[in-house]
Amino acid sequence: xxxxxxxxxxxxxxxxxxxxxxxxxxxxxxxxxxxxxxxxxxxxxxxxxxxxxxxxxxxxxxxxxxxxxxxxxxxxxxxxxxxxxxxxxxxxxxxxxxxxxxxxxxxxxxxxxxxxxxxxxxxxxxxxxxxxxxxxxxxxxxxxxxxxxxxxxxxxxxxxxxxxxxxxxxxxxxxxxxxxxxxxxxxxxxxxxxxxxxxxxxxxxxxxxxxxxxxxxxxxxxxxxxxxxxxxxxxxxxxxxxxxxxxxxxxxxxxxxxxxxxxxxxxxxxxxxxxxxxxxxxxxxxxxxxxxxxxxxxxxxxxxxxxxxxxxxxxxxxxxxxxxxxxxxxxxxxxxxxxxxxxxxxxxxxxxxxxxxxxxxxxxxxxxxxxxxxxxxxxxxxxxxxxxxxxxxxxxxxxxxxxxxxxxxxxxxxxxxxxx
Amino acid sequence: xxxxxxxxxxxxxxxxxxxxxxxxxxxxxxxxxxxxxxxxxxxxxxxxxxxxxxxxxxxxxxxxxxxxxxxxxxxxxxxxxxxxxxxxxxxxxxxxxxxxxxxxxxxxxxxxxxxxxxxxxxxxxxxxxxxxxxxxxxxxxxxxxxxxxxxxxxxxxxxxxxxxxxxxxxxxxxxxxxxxxxxxxxxxxxxxxxxxxxxxxxxxxxxxxxxxxxxxxxxxxxxxxxxxxxxxxxxxxxxxxxxxxxxxxxxxxxxxxxxxxxxxxxxxxxxxxxxxxxxxxxxxxxxxxxxxxxxxxxxxxxxxxxxxxxxxxxxxxxxxxxxxxxxxxxxxxxxxxxxxxxxxxx
Numbered sequence: 001x002x003x004x005x006x007x008x009x010x011x012x013x014x015x016x017x018x019x020x021x022x023x024x025x026x027x028x029x030x031x032x033x034x035x036x037x038x039x040x041x042x043x044x045x046x047x048x049x050x051x052x053x054x055x056x057x058x059x060x061x062x063x064x065x066x067x068x069x070x071x072x073x074x075x076x077x078x079x080x081x082x083x084x085x086x087x088x089x090x091x092x093x094x095x096x097x098x099x100x101x102x103x104x105x106x107x108x109x110x111x112x113x114x115x116x117x118x119x120x121x122x123x124x125x126x127x128x129x130x131x132x133x134x135x136x137x138x139x140x141x142x143x144x145x146x147x148x149x150x151x152x153x154x155x156x157x158x159x160x161x162x163x164x165x166x167x168x169x170x171x172x173x174x175x176x177x178x179x180x181x182x183x184x185x186x187x188x189x190x191x192x193x194x195x196x197x198x199x200x201x202x203x204x205x206x207x208x209x210x211x212x213x214x215x216x217x218x219x220x221x222x223x224x225x226x227x228x229x230x231x232x233x234x235x236x237x238x239x240x241x242x243x244x245x246x247x248x249x250x251x252x253x254x255x256x257x258x259x260x261x262x263x264x265x266x267x268x269x270x271x272x273x274x275x276x277x278x279x280x281x282x283x284x285x286x287x288x289x290x291x292x293x294x295x296x297x298x299x300x301x302x303x304x305x306x307x308x309x310x311x312x313x314x315x316x317x318x319x320x321x322x323x324x325x326x327x328x329x330x331x332x333x334x335x336x337x338x339x340x341x342x343x344x345x346x347x348x349x350x351x352x353x354x355x356x357x358x359x360x361x362x363x364x365x366x367x368x369x370x371x372x373x374x375x376x377x378x379x380x381x382x383x384x385x386x387x388x389x390x391x392x393x394x395x396x397x398x399x400x401x402x403x404x405x406x407x408x409x410x411x412x413x414x415x416x417x418x419x420x
Numbered sequence: 421x422x423x424x425x426x427x428x429x430x431x432x433x434x435x436x437x438x439x440x441x442x443x444x445x446x447x448x449x450x451x452x453x454x455x456x457x458x459x460x461x462x463x464x465x466x467x468x469x470x471x472x473x474x475x476x477x478x479x480x481x482x483x484x485x486x487x488x489x490x491x492x493x494x495x496x497x498x499x500x501x502x503x504x505x506x507x508x509x510x511x512x513x514x515x516x517x518x519x520x521x522x523x524x525x526x527x528x529x530x531x532x533x534x535x536x537x538x539x540x541x542x543x544x545x546x547x548x549x550x551x552x553x554x555x556x557x558x559x560x561x562x563x564x565x566x567x568x569x570x571x572x573x574x575x576x577x578x579x580x581x582x583x584x585x586x587x588x589x590x591x592x593x594x595x596x597x598x599x600x601x602x603x604x605x606x607x608x609x610x611x612x613x614x615x616x617x618x619x620x621x622x623x624x625x626x627x628x629x630x631x632x633x634x635x636x637x638x639x640x641x642x643x644x645x646x647x648x649x650x651x652x653x654x655x656x657x658x659x660x661x662x663x664x665x666x667x668x669x670x671x672x673x674x675x676x677x678x679x680x681x682x683x684x685x686x687x688x689x690x691x692x693x694x695x696x697x698x699x700x701x702x703x704x705x706x707x708x709x710x711x712x713x714x715x716x717x718x719x720x721x722x723x724x725x726x727x728x729x730x731x732x733x734x735x736x737x738x739x740x741x742x743x744x745x746x747x748x749x750x751x752x753x754x755x756x757x758x759x760x761x762x763x764x765x766x
Contacts, residue, residue, distance in 0.1 A: 126599065194616045196609075208696055257605030265609060283696045307616040309608045316736050317694050337612040339604055340625075342595070345668050346738035348547075349593040353628055354736075362615050364607045365624040367597035400597070411605030416624060417595040418583055 001091050002181040003232040006072075006174035010099040013050050013133035021168050024175075026100060028135060028165065036160055037137065042145045042153040047138040049382060051103075053131050054120055056379030060392050061114030062404055063106035063154045064241055065129060065249040068097040070166035071236075079159040079237045081218015090232030095169045101129060101251060102165065104158045105138040107384020108150050109244070111391055117404045123373040128405040128412050129251070136382050137161055148210035151243040155214060158250070159240070180232050180263055182273050185303045190272045196265075197274050197305040198231070198258050199295055199325060203242050204281035204314025213243050221280040226295040228302065229276050231259045239278065246314060247341065247366075247401070247409035257411035258309055275303045279325070281318030288321050296328035307335045311409060316343050316354055323355035330359040337362040341409055342369045342401075342417050349419045367417030368407030371400035421465035421576055424493045425454045426503040426519055428512040432472030440511075442474030444488055453561055457502065460562070460569040469496040478515035485515070486522045493523055500572050501527075505534030505554040505564045506541065513541030520549050530575035532568050535590075542590055550581065550589045591626075641723075645759035648726035650749060652734030653707045653766040654692030655683075655700060664733055666693040672732035672745055674752065677725070682711035694735040695766045707764055726758050734765065 011024035019029045030048040037046045051057045070078060075092025077084030103117060117129060124130040139157050141150045185195075202216055203209060209220040216227065216239055229238060240250045259276065266273040279295050282288035299305045308329050312318040319340055326336040340363055344352040347370060353363075374397050381393035400406045400415060407413050429435060429442045431452050450458045450467035458467045471489055478485050493501055501523040503516035513535045520531035534552035535541055542551055552571055554564045567588040574581065583598075584591040602610075607624070614621040639645045656664055662673040669691075677683070683704035690697040690707075705711040713725045730749055734742070753761065 194613070196612065196616075206695055257603055258608060261603075261605045261609045265613070271613065307612045309612055311608075315694060335612065335615045337608045337615065339608055342597075343736050344595055344738065345736055346740060347595045348738060348740065349591075349595055349625065350628055350630075351738040351740070352595060352625055356628055356630070358627060361623055361627060362611050362621060363623045363625045364604050364611065366604055367595070369597070370595070371597040408604075411603060411608065413604045414599050414601070416598055416600045416604075416607075418598050419591050419625065420581070420583060420594045420596045 001184070001230045001232050002179065003090050003236055004093045005178040005180070006093055006095045007098050007176045007178060008095065008169045008172065009175045010097050010133060013100055013135060015048070015050060019165070019168050021172055026097060026133070026165070033161060033164055036164055037139060037157045040153050040156055042142055042149050043139045043157070044142040045140045046157065049136045051119060051134040051136055051382070053133060054124070057119045057382065058116060058378035058380070058392055059103060059105060059119070059134070059136055059382045060116040061106045061109040061111060061384070062117050063104040063109070064158050064245070065117070065251045065404060066102045066158055066162040067251050067254045068100050068102055068162045068165035069237070069254060070095050070163045070170060072170060078163045079240070082155060082214045082240065083159045083163060086217060088233070089236040089238050090230050094236055095166050095174065097166050097169060099133060100165065101132040101134050102158060102161045103134045103136045104154055105136060105382060105384055106151070106154055107138060107140060107388070108147060111388065113402065115404050116392070116398060116402055118375065118398060121373065121375055123375055123398045123403050126400070126406045126415070127403055135161065135165065138382065138384060148212060148243070151210065152212040152214070155240065180235060182231055182266065184230060185274045187272055187274065193269065193272045194306045195274045195304060196262055196271045196307045196309070197299050197303045198262060198276040199279060199299065199308055199310045200258070200276065201281050201311065201313035201318055201321065202239050202278045204318045205283040206281070206314055206317050207244070208283065209242060215240060215242055216278055224280050225291055226298055227278045228298065229278050231263065231273060231276050234259055234276065247407055248313065249404060252408060252410040252412050258311065261411070274305055279321070281312065281314060281321040288324065292321055292324040292328055295325045296332055296334070299329055299334055300332040305334050310336060310338045311411060312340065313409060319343070319354035323357055323360050326360045327357045336360065337364060339364045339366060339409065339411065341407065342367050344369065352417070365417050366407050366409065366413045367415045368401040369417070371406070371415060373398045421461070421499045422497055423457070423461065423465055423467045423572070424469045424471070424496050424498040424501050425450065425457060425467050426489065426501070426516060427452055427454065427470060427472045428478070428509065428515070429472060429474040432470070434472065434474070440474045440476035443477055444471055444473040444485060446471055446492055453565060456562060457565050457569065460566045461572065468498070473515070475509070475511035475515070479511050482515065482518060486519060489519050490522060490526050494527055498529060500529055500576055501531045502568060502572060503531070503533040505552065505561070505568065506539060507554050507558050508536045508539055508556050510540050513539035514544060517541035517545040517549060517551070521545055524548070530572065532572045532575065534564050534568050537590060546590055546592050547594070550575065550592070552588055553590045639760045642760070643720050644723040646724045646726055646757060647713065647722045647760045647762060648753055648758045649708050649710070649713070649729040649762050649764065651708050651729070651731050651764045653700065653731070653764060654690045654733040655688055655704050655707050655731050656691050658687060658689055660689060660691050664691050664731070666691045666733055667735040668737050668741065669733040670741060672730055672749055674728045674730050676728055677710050678727040680710055681714050683708060692733045692735055692766065707766065709764070726756060
């Protein structure tokens, strides 16, 4: 499978009379975009604003962040199962507005434990999102729309906006192209290179996904067993985050740090990237045993992997699925590294790990529990309501785990908890 | 900077094992390695008092020795207390670490000691002390004293302590967030690459090591046993009367089930944020199986179901806290003459 990302480097973002890309300047017609978003009758209105890199601005609660991308005709669907009908992604040409993000505000979420995008100051510097131009959309629900429908409308608005923006670049020659090509497990001519795979959780059923919560090709992960995905499918819209994602945004599925790093080494002929599996963290033991077993067997017999990287989703319980899968891989002769999130509330290393398998011995530990910033009142605030804006904009303590991207579980985090 | 130094009888120049019973001696000058310590500490510091004590005496009279060291250190108006280095000497290490803890907490001045990773003094007090990694060889005395001196200056001036590897102390097992150059993804792939190739790699979290808990003797006769249920799944009576937190709970509750053939969803709720609680809320017997245990009681498979079940929330609970909860619960059940326990988790 071969995917070409046609990269349009964007230097400025503004609102204007027509949506167009002029050199590296992106102009967005908010009225046209508004009409498109409001085709969804679950919404009554939407605020559309731009935020510049490093601007003194605080945004919350963030539902999701996406990179604007659109598929060329004949290249396959955009966000299949959410926006377009089901069809395979990861091939053909996808146009990318690099340097821009679509940031969606969830007005129905409370600030407690809600994700915040802080665009300036030390908290902002720690986030991978502050160097981007953000088109921030804040949809407002129609009356009597139940919460999960409201969230579903946010999801639809997010992907619509992402595609709408990038469509204006379809006829324009990009600045550069990034090519991602892998023949998967049957690859020829790379004998002797270690075969690496990725197993990534895309949901944790600690919170059961809503019936209309679209995560993997539009599926809500109920009854899901491990799914084989070509690495390109992650990058090209097969996976989005759930309704209340901790430490994950769709932007870093589209720019998946683990997959991009594996691809980099693949292209440098250091390793062979043989494939990936998407898994969910189970809600009961039988489901967990079944899924962990299937994922490991899949990595062994279908991918013939020598090494596997595993990442988790959600909170504490998914560490069980992560470590059990890794243990089974190790027992099958596949070496593993795992990324865990910071679970030590007393800052003791002895409380940090939620598993204890001697063979799961290569751990990347993402911190976050003792990093916070006291931030002053924000110069500008974008929130779901005036009340929320007032609360969010006041001086407050920002905890790393609540600032978008800082303690990401997708591999982009630079925050490490060291044992002292 | 005024330094008080503690040494055992061997390094204090009295002699080997045959002098291990030597009672504490106080000198108003550096002794043995203390002279070298004075040199490496530099001009602005001096060893003003040395306490030398036999290893056996220290082991058998720790309380008296501690009192003496506290008194002498205070009297010497010490700015810092240094013990050792002890290398692999176990009794010496245990005494040195114990004295450091006492001086630190009673006199509130910085303390420094040094010993080998294997020294039992490390296991006892690594979480509270900065213990310089001395290695096993006493021939490295100058190098070790230099590290201890650097640490003394650093602690005395109140500077932030860096990572164990860069400062030369034995990891205390405390987590500190640090921003690093490489992303987690880069570290994951690099670590896997090394592991697959059989090269050395360093996990960011060393494997936890927990003491083995010996299993108690099996219950001789279950048909005569009193059985209790403990759950960490957070089942509590409606209203959560003991305010058990939904995560990292610091307390536990004991709830009466006498006369009940099963638990009704209307009477209970779940205080736990880590799992899908709906099925337990529908029927609490799924977590705390009173219904089945009553049947087993009636058919005399078990002697008796204890009149209370015990509940807490195990979610992200620090180990130290969990240990305390466990000890408290076990003590109460022991008092209630419970013979066996069924633990249910989620």
